[in-house]
Structures are given as structure tokens and as C-alpha cells.
Amino acid sequence: MDRKVAIVGYKQTKYLEQNENPRERMVMNLVQSLLQDMKITRDDIGTFILSCSDFQDGRTISECFMIPWVGAYMKDVSKVDSDSANAVLYAMMRILSGNYETALVVSWAMGGSEFRSPRVMDFELDPIYERQAKLVNEITAAALQAQAYMAKSKLTEEQLAALAVKNLRNGARNPLALRKKADATAKDILSSRPLASPLRELHAYTPADGACAVLLASEEKARELTKNPVWIKGVGFCQDTYYLGERDLVKMDSLQKAAKTAYKMAGITDPAKKIGVSELHTTFVSQEPIFAEALGLIPKNAGPNAVSKGALEIEGKTPINPSGGPQAANPLMVSGLIRIAEACTQLRGEAGEHQVKKTPRLALAHGQIGMAAQHNVVFVLGN
Amino acid sequence: MAEHKIVNSFVGLQFIYNYRVGEYLDKYLDGLQSKKILGITCPECERVLVPPRSMCGKCNAKTKKWVTLKPVGTLKNFTISHVEIEQGEIKDREKPVIIGQIKLEGADSLLTAKIEGVSPKEVKTGLKVKAVFKDTTEGTLQDLDHFEPVK
Amino acid sequence: MRNVAIISVGYNGRFVAKRPDVNIPELIQPAVANAIKKTKLKYSDIGVVVEGNMPTFEGINYPHLWFSDHIGAAGKPVLRISTGGTTGMSVFQGGYYCVASGMFDVAMVIGWEKHDEGDAQVGLIGIVLPEAFSMFQFGPDMGGGGTGMMGGLSSTGGASFQALSYLHRAKGTPDHIDKMAAQARSNAAKNPYAHLQHPNCTAADIAKTPMVSYPLRYGHTCPASCGACVMLLVAEEKVKKFADTDRVAWVKAVATASSDATTGNLVDGQINDPAEQAICEKIAAPKAYKMAGIQNPKKEIQMCEVYDGFAHQELMWPEKLHLVDNSCKAIDEGRLAIDGDMPVNPSGGVVSTNAIGASAMVRVAEASLQIMGMAEGGHQVPRRVKNALAHGWGGLFQFVTITILGDEPVKR
Numbered sequence: 052m053d054r055k056v057a058i059v060g061y062k063q064t065k066y067l068e069q070n071e072n073p074r075e076r077m078v079m080n081l082v083q084s085l086l087q088d089m090k091i092t093r094d095d096i097g098t099f100i101l102s103c104s105d106f107q108d109g110r111t112i113s114e115c116f117m118i119p120w121v122g123a124y125m126k127d128v129s130k131v132d133s134d135s136a137n138a139v140l141y142a143m144m145r146i147l148s149g150n151y152e153t154a155l156v157v158s159w160a161m162g163g164s165e166f167r168s169p170r171v172m173d174f175e176l177d178p179i180y181e182r183q184a185k186l187v188n189e190i191t192a193a194a195l196q197a198q199a200y201m202a203k204s205k206l207t208e209e210q211l212a213a214l215a216v217k218n219l220r221n222g223a224r225n226p227l228a229l230r231k232k233a234d235a236t237a238k239d240i241l242s243s244r245p246l247a248s249p250l251r252e253l254h255a256y257t258p259a260d261g262a263c264a265v266l267l268a269s270e271e272k273a274r275e276l277t278k279n280p281v282w283i284k285g286v287g288f289c290q291d292t293y294y295l296g297e298r299d300l301v302k303m304d305s306l307q308k309a310a311k312t313a314y315k316m317a318g319i320t321d322p323a324k325k326i327g328v329s330e331l332h333t334t335f336v337s338q339e340p341i342f343a344e345a346l347g348l349i350p351k352n353a354g355p356n357a358v359s360k361g362a363l364e365i366e367g368k369t370p371i372n373p374s375g376g377p378q379a380a381n382p383l384m385v386s387g388l389i390r391i392a393e394a395c396t397q398l399r400g401e402a403g404e405h406q407v408k409k410t411p412r413l414a415l416a417h418g419q420i421g422m423a424a425q426h427n428v429v430f431v432l433g434n
Numbered sequence: 435m436a437e438h439k440i441v442n443s444f445v446g447l448q449f450i451y452n453y454r455v456g457e458y459l460d461k462y463l464d465g466l467q468s469k470k471i472l473g474i475t476c477p478e479c480e481r482v483l484v485p486p487r488s489m490c491g492k493c494n495a496k497t498k499k500w501v502t503l504k505p506v507g508t509l510k511n512f513t514i515s516h517v518e519i520e521q522g523e524i525k526d527r528e529k530p531v532i533i534g535q536i537k538l539e540g541a542d543s544l545l546t547a548k549i550e551g552v553s554p555k556e557v558k559t560g561l562k563v564k565a566v567f568k569d570t571t572e573g574t575l576q577d578l579d580h581f582e583p584v585k
Numbered sequence: 586m587r588n589v590a591i592i593s594v595g596y597n598g599r600f601v602a603k604r605p606d607v608n609i610p611e612l613i614q615p616a617v618a619n620a621i622k623k624t625k626l627k628y629s630d631i632g633v634v635v636e637g638n639m640p641t642f643e644g645i646n647y648p649h650l651w652f653s654d655h656i657g658a659a660g661k662p663v664l665r666i667s668t669g670g671t672t673g674m675s676v677f678q679g680g681y682y683c684v685a686s687g688m689f690d691v692a693m694v695i696g697w698e699k700h701d702e703g704d705a706q707v708g709l710i711g712i713v714l715p716e717a718f719s720m721f722q723f724g725p726d727m728g729g730g731g732t733g734m735m736g737g738l739s740s741t742g743g744a745s746f747q748a749l750s751y752l753h754r755a756k757g758t759p760d761h762i763d764k765m766a767a768q769a770r771s772n773a774a775k776n777p778y779a780h781l782q783h784p785n786c787t788a789a790d791i792a793k794t795p796m797v798s799y800p801l802r803y804g805h806t807c808p809a810s811c812g813a814c815v816m817l818l819v820a821e822e823k824v825k826k827f828a829d830t831d832r833v834a835w836v837k838a839v840a841t842a843s844s845d846a847t848t849g850n851l852v853d854g855q856i857n858d859p860a861e862q863a864i865c866e867k868i869a870a871p872k873a874y875k876m877a878g879i880q881n882p883k884k885e886i887q888m889c890e891v892y893d894g895f896a897h898q899e900l901m902w903p904e905k906l907h908l909v910d911n912s913c914k915a916i917d918e919g920r921l922a923i924d925g926d927m928p929v930n931p932s933g934g935v936v937s938t939n940a941i942g943a944s945a946m947v948r949v950a951e952a953s954l955q956i957m958g959m960a961e962g963g964h965q966v967p968r969r970v971k972n973a974l975a976h977g978w979g980g981l982f983q984f985v986t987i988t989i990l991g992d993e994p995v996k997r
């Protein structure tokens with residue numbers, strides 16, 4: 052690959068339980084304001100990669116109704132039907148091919164108001180076994196994963212609650228977040244509605260309405276469009292077997308492989324040292340230490356220690372989800388794109404109240420889908 | 435904030451899908467009907483997979499050789515589920531249910547099943563459990579009702 | 586830009602209406618095995634898998650999660666692309682970019698549909714109803730094809746508007762659609778994988794079928810099929826290593842364009858007319874020819890596979906693609922037949938076989954087989970195919986994808 056690809060602009064909506072606009076207008080406002088910020092028009096965009104789901108939007112070929120609203124009327128469009136971090140990956144490959152100079156990635160979901168997640172998530176299960184058995188769902192799968200990790204690493208319920216507290220506090224520092232609580236305590240978490248042990252409602256992500264747009268450009272074009280491009284240094288993606296009973300839920304082979312590929316491409320051998328901040332698509336907080344270990348951000352079984360030392364806090368050594376992460380707001384499949392936008396914000400030192408202490412040189416962003424994160428995408432971004 | 439009209443999106447249609455279970459799950463369901471748990475072997479890595487399927491993704495090999503597994507195993511992992519998802523809503527269960535991952539004797543994958551006969555407070559991994567079938571079986575996954583501790 | 590070749594095509598078997606003997610992964614798996622069998626590749630050589638279908642037709646969100654193990658994708662990068670009717674070609678183009686970008690040397694692309702699990706109308710009503718809601722919100726365009734969809738409450742409703750408008754423009758008659766459908770059904774009989782096979786079908790046979798929505802008869806419409814199509818795409822440097830044939834199909838151009846669902850194709854101030862298709866004629870096709878270095882498509886392209894959910898589209902698209910001036914005339918002269926000078930859909934086309942998520946990919950697959958000289962059962966075009974064009978449409982007549990293949994790579 053002799054080309055380099057950069058993220059030159061990004062924009063998020065505020066995440067709400069119910070957006071005041073229908074999705075069409077929400078997305079149009081978002082894209083228009085990004086184009087205005089960038090001082091370009093829709094004619095400057097080579098290709099549009101959308102990321103949305105017919106199930107989350109509640110209609111077949113949902114994107115066909117969105118073409119004019121994203122500014123893609125009479126333009127070149129494709130759609131990735133997966134976590135939106137995959138759409139950035141596809142946009143990047145399109146630019147790398149030399150066929151395009153710019154690509155706009157747009158993702159949206161009305162996860163808070165119209166189609167709340169449980170309605171959608173069961174459609175992810177295979178119809179002939181898990182849907183019939185009615186035991187595995189996104190809650191129990193994450194709970195089994197959390198239990199396996201706690202048994203192995205000896206992470207306590209209090210430490211798990213501390214992670215949730217951290218994210219609610221971080222959320223309070225993020226003006227776009229939906230669930231935020233600056234004075235959250237472990238007691239709030241441990242007295243919230245039990246879902247499946249050890250997980251409770253306040254460990255879970257917060258379904259939200261929202262959208263995010265990210266503009267990518269080739270090296271040459273990037274320098275034209277912005278003074279501080281964020282470079283895609285490395286990327287990796289991988290999918291595990293479907294069957295929960297055949298996966299090591301703690302080791303997370305697919306995430307490890309995805310990270311390995313991304314680090315190799317970025318030329319990183321010591322991610323724990325090199326990565327200054329990470330934004331991870333965690334459906335439940337319990338996944339934070341599990342992912343951090345699989346990504347090599349903290350040593351194996353070091354989750355409990357990292358939590359008690361506050362290493363994952365905004366001010367800590369290995370900040371994870373300073374935005375509050377999906378616990379603060381999660382418009383379902385938009386999550387991966389938000390993680391990328393947030394990582395860019397941190398790299399540019401534009402995160403304001405939730406900016407990590409030392410402006411990082413490298414940041415990690417992650418997207419996932421599937422029960423207990425069967426499919427993972429890892430981006431290493433840098434300036 | 436301006437309050438806009440809501441367009442009712444309720445569609446009074448029933449969407450019915452008829453999923454074919456395929457050859458392998460069909461045979462597994464027949465097994466359950468006769469109160470047996472069947473697994474299938476990958477000829478390359480020799481893993482015994484339960485529930486059975488046509489391919490081993492590790493070796494990209496067609497699975498062969500069916501085996502009847504002993505209905506006993508060890509509880510490897512579990513969660514106590516307080517809620518269930520019914521028609522897309524999270525609903526509290528009347529009483530919590532233990533959902534376990536069980537390693538059956540002779541199998542290489544874990545089977546997910548309900549655990550009964552032990553209280554949520556006392557359940558532990560490592561517990562030896564045995565399968566309990568419904569009295570009248572119908573060839574569905576529900577025929578294997580739950581697992582309970584071996585006394 | 587890195588050149589990419591198609592080195593093999595695999596179908597699961599003949600596409601049929603019902604496959605009660607298999608579940609979804611079991612339907613797809615043989616297509617993967619068949620594609621790999623025709624190469625020197627091993628599963629471990631495949632760098633990335635790109636997959637797609639129409640998810641609401643089977644009621645499964647992210648179905649690729651389920652069948653990782655069956656398609657050789659466990660432990661591999663997998664990308665899922667889905668764009669309605671164009672899904673198959675969008676997936677193919679996704680695979681193309683995986684290799685052309687330099688990220689991967691080998692990509693496997695999979696398009697599939699198992700229509701007997703659900704009811705295609707369930708999925709299609711899912712398009713029509715939101716269109717209605719969209720109009721309530723943003724105002725209807727009474728001249729639009731969208732209204733046509735509403736009026737017919739099915740894709741046939743919209744297609745009949747398109748067919749009438751096309752016939753008017755081309756000065757054709759419904760008999761021309763009968764002729765086209767008869768050619769498609771007879772061609773399908775020469776393709777061992779096609780669904781509706783009717784050897785020596787005549788226009789009179791088609792004219793006997795019931796009228797659905799004037800001018801479209803039952804015999805002009807596509808079936809709902811079950812099937813899967815798989816292709817293996819390889820970077821130029823690796824073709825010798827992995828291809829088991831001397832003749833591979835090179836990807837010379839890919840293009841796509843999208844229009845609006847409800848207010849339509851407003852290029853040059855024209856009101857929406859689903860037979861207008863400026864996105865194809867004025868945007869995607871010129872772009873594709875430019876990328877492929879083709880100046881005179883009528884001379885330089887030897888055959889095409891177009892997406893004809895309805896038989897009149899098999900007449901309309903070659904015109905929009907600049908391959909034929911007037912298809913009604915051309916079919917009267919026999920020029921669109923397998924042994925004509927611009928064979929259209931030797932495979933029998935979508936009107937004979939439609940597993941939606943696979944259909945647009947099958948167009949590319951069939952075009953590549955024609956270049957490789959490997960079309961089975963008598964549907965190989967007799968003269969040597971140097972360049973072939975594959976086309977797909979989707980959404981509410983508003984997505985277009987085009988792929989041009991050749992027997993040698995473009996020198997860039």
C-alpha cells in the first residue's frame with residue numbers, strides 16, 4: 052500500500068432518548084454541519100459509505116430512503132451492514148485503491164426511541180437453535196463472559212461497579228452523552244435492576260437515538276482539507292466462531308487477532324506503552340478489562356489491579372472510554388463510528404472536559420457485533 | 435424544543451418465517467425425542483461438537499461420525515438470569531433461573547442449559563450435573579428440560 | 586491501482602424454489618466448497634470474506650455471524666455489505682476493493698438468499714410501507730415511481746409503470762416483452778443452474794400467462810429462488826499461484842450510483858420516471874467505460890448480463906448501458922440471442938432465477954464464466970468474449986451497479 056488515509060473531519064449528534072427530528076432530518080443536519088465545517092460541498096465527496104441496519108430502522112433496505120438526506124443523491128454509495136467501524140474500514144480500502152480521494156461515512160440509529168435494542172438483538176441469534184432455546188441473548192452472553200473473567204482474574208463485584216461509576220462520571224464530562232452522573236457511587240450500581248449475574252442495568256449500555264459522520268481523505272487531499280489530519284495507522288478485523296460453547300470468552304481470539312493485525316500495520320510492538328487512549332465498544336462494562344487484556348493494553352489478569360489503581364480513568368495510565376463509552380450513550384451500530392470520532396477528538400486535544408491529561412500521539416478505537424463480541428474491528432489512529 | 439407529530443408505525447401484519455433446521459439439527463432433535471444427546475465428530479481435530487452441525491470451522495472439514503453422549507457433565511460457567519426477553523421487551527422473571535455452560539462427558543464444546551435442583555446461592559462451577567428430559571418429548575429443544583446436580 | 590482477477594465461481598447447485606432439505610448455512614456451504622475446488626487455493630489462503638443478502642427476507646440480522654464455521658470465515662476478517670437488489674454486486678465490489686486496496690491478496694465473496702424460509706413479500710412490504718410513511722412526512726410526488734409502488738403495493742406495481750414508460754419511449758409493444766421473456770426462459774434451459782427452465786419457450790407461451798399489472802404478465806416476472814453464489818478474487822501477482830485455469834476474468838471497472846427513493850430521478854429537471862434511469866445512462870455507465878478504457882461499448886463489449894427482475898428490463902437496461910440503440914428492434918432481429926451480436930443474459934437472467942442477495946453477483950459470475958469460456962450446458966456465447974458487462978439495480982429503481990470484466994488486465 053503506497054497511499055495513506057486520514058480522517059479529516061467528524062461530527063456527532065447529541066445522543067438522546069428521543070431525537071426531536073425524524074432520522075432523515077437528524078442525519079441531514081449532521082452531514083450539512085460537517086460539510087460546512089469543512090468548507091466543502093457534497094460534490095467534493097468521492098464515495099459515501101453508509102452503515103445502518105434494516106432491523107434497527109424497522110424497514111427493508113433502509114438506506115434507500117436516506118440517499119438524499121446524507122447528500123448522496125446521484126452519487127456513489129454503498130452500505131456496510133455491520134458495526135459502523137467496518138464502514139470506515141471499507142471507506143479506507145476504497146481510497147487506498149486509488150479510485151477515490153474522499154469518502155464520507157455516515158451511520159445512524161434510533162436505538163432509544165423507535166426500535167429499542169432487545170427488539171433487534173434477538174434477530175442476531177440463529178433462528179433454529181438459540182432463538183428456540185431462549186437461553187442465550189445479549190445479556191446472558193455478556194454475563195457468562197463476565198462470570199468467566201471474574202472467576203479467572205478474581206475481579207470483584209465492587210470493582211465491576213467502580214468501572215460503571217467511572218463511565219457515568221466520564222459521561223457527565225461529555226456534553227453529547229445521554230446517561231451521566233457525576234456523583235455516581237458503587238451503591239447506585241449495585242442497587243440497580245439485576246439482569247443476569249453479575250450484570251445490572253447500570254453496567255449496561257444506554258440505548259440512544261443518534262448519528263455520526265466521519266470524512267476520510269487520501270494523503271494529498273487530507274493536507275488540502277485540514278491542518279491536523281488524524282492518520283489511520285493500523286486496522287484489523289476478525290470474526291470468531293458463532294458458538295459460545297466453543298469460544299474462550301475471556302481470551303477473545305477474534306479481538307486478539309484483529310489487534311495483532313492493526314498493531315503490525317501501525318508498527319507497534321508495545322501497545323500498553325504506545326496507545327495513549329482507547330475508546331472501546333463495550334456493551335457491558337465487564338468487557339472493559341476483558342478487551343483491554345485481549346488488546347494488550349494491560350497485562351493478563353491485571354483487570355482488578357487496573358481498576359483499583361484507577362488506571363482506566365481519564366486521568367489514569369490507560370484511559371478507556373473517557374467519553375463515558377456505550378454506557379453513557381449507545382445508538383447501537385453507530386457505536387464503532389463514535390469510538391473513532393472520540394479517538395480523533397482526543398488526538399486533536401479537542402475533547403474539552405473529558406480530554407485525557409496528556410494529549411496522546413496514538414489512540415485506539417474499537418467496534419464489535421455479535422454475542423459476547425464475536426466480531427471485532429480495531430483501529431490505531433495517530434497524528 | 436418543538437414537539438412534532440408522531441406517525442404510527444404499527445403494522446398489523448404477522449411476519450411468519452419457517453426455518454428449516456437442516457439435516458444435523460434434525461437428527462439432534464430426533465435424539466432429544468428419544469431422550470438422547472447426540473454429538474458429532476470432526477474427522478480432523480477430532481472435537482465432538484454438541485449441538486451438532488455440518489462443518490468444523492477450525493478445520494473447514496465436514497463433520498462425520500455421530501456419537502451418543504452420556505447425559506452427565508460438569509458445570510463450567512453459569513449466570514443467574516433475573517430477566518428474559520419476551521417479544522422484544524426485557525421482563526423480570528418470576529424467579530431467577532440459572533443458565534449454565536456444561537461440558538458433557540465426551541464432548542469438546544459447552545452446552546448451554548438451565549440448571550435446577552440447586553439454589554442460586556449454592557451453585558458453583560465444577561458441579562456434576564445430569565440431564566433431565568421432559569416426561570413427554572416432542573422433538574424440540576425443550577425436550578431437554580434442564581440439568582440437575584448428580585446426587 | 587492493483588489489478589484484480591476472478592479465478593473461480595461456485596454455485597451451491599441448481600437454484601430452486603424450495604430447499605426443505607437444508608438450513609441456511611448448509612445451503613451456502615457447497616457454493617464455497619465448489620468455488621475453492623476449482624482453484625489451487627486452500628481455505629487458509631483466503632484473506633477476507635465479504636458476504637451479503639437481504640436480511641429481512643430471512644429475518645436474521647447479521648446472519649454472517651451464524652455461519653462463520655460453514656463458509657471458512659471463523660478466525661478471519663469478514664465484511665458484510667447489503668444494498669437491496671444490488672447486494673450481490675455491492676458485495677463483489679467490496680471484495681474487489683479488499684484486494685485492489687492492497688490490504689488482501691485473496692478475497693472470497695458470497696451472495697445468497699433462501700426465500701423459502703420466509704415470504705419475500707414480507708420483506709418487500711417492508712419497503713412499501715416506510716415509503717408511505719416517508720411521503721406522509723415529506724410529501725408525495727404524484728408523478729413518481731414511488732406512487733407506483735404504493736399503487737401496486739408490490740414491486741410489480743412499480744415495474745408496470747416502468748414497463749409502460751419504456752415501451753412508449755422505445756416505440757415497442759407488449760409483444761416485445763413476451764419475446765424477451767421467451768428468450769430468457771429458453772436460455773435458462775441451457776443453464777444447468779437456472780431455476781425456471783423452459784426449453785424452446787415461445788412468445789406465444791408467455792402471452793398465455795395471466796396478466797398481473799398491465800403490461801406485465803406472470804410470465805414476465807421472476808421467481809423467488811434459493812441459492813448461493815461464491816467467487817474468488819485474487820491480486821494480479823497471485824493469479825499464477827492460485828488459478829487453476831489459463832483464462833481468468835480481469836476486473837476492468839466498477840461503478841455505482843444512487844438516486845432518491847420517493848421523488849426520483851430529477852436529473853435535468855425531469856420528473857421521476859423509473860424508465861429514465863439517468864443514474865445508469867449518465868453517471869454510472871460513462872464512469873465504468875472510462876475506468877475500463879472503453880470508447881465504443883457497442884463494438885468492444887461482446888455480451889452483457891443485466892439485472893432483469895421483470896422481462897421488460899432486459900430490453901431497457903442494454904439501452905441505458907449504451908450497448909444497444911433500440912432493444913425492441915434488436916430482439917426482432919435476433920441480435921440479443923446467445924449467438925447474436927450483443928447477447929443479453931445467456932444465463933436466463935434474473936427473470937429466470939432470483940435469489941435476491943445472490944442475483945447481482947450471479948451477473949458478474951456469469952460474465953466471468955463467459956470470458957473464461959466456462960459457461961456450462963450450452964449457454965456459452967459462440968464468439969470469443971473479450972469484454973463483458975454485468976449490471977445490477979436495487980432499492981426503489983434507484984441503485985445501479987456496473988462491473989466490466991475483460992480477458993486481460995487494464996494497463997494502468
Ligand SMILES: [Zn+2]
Pocket residue numbers: 476477478479480481490491492493494495
Ligand atoms: Zn475440526
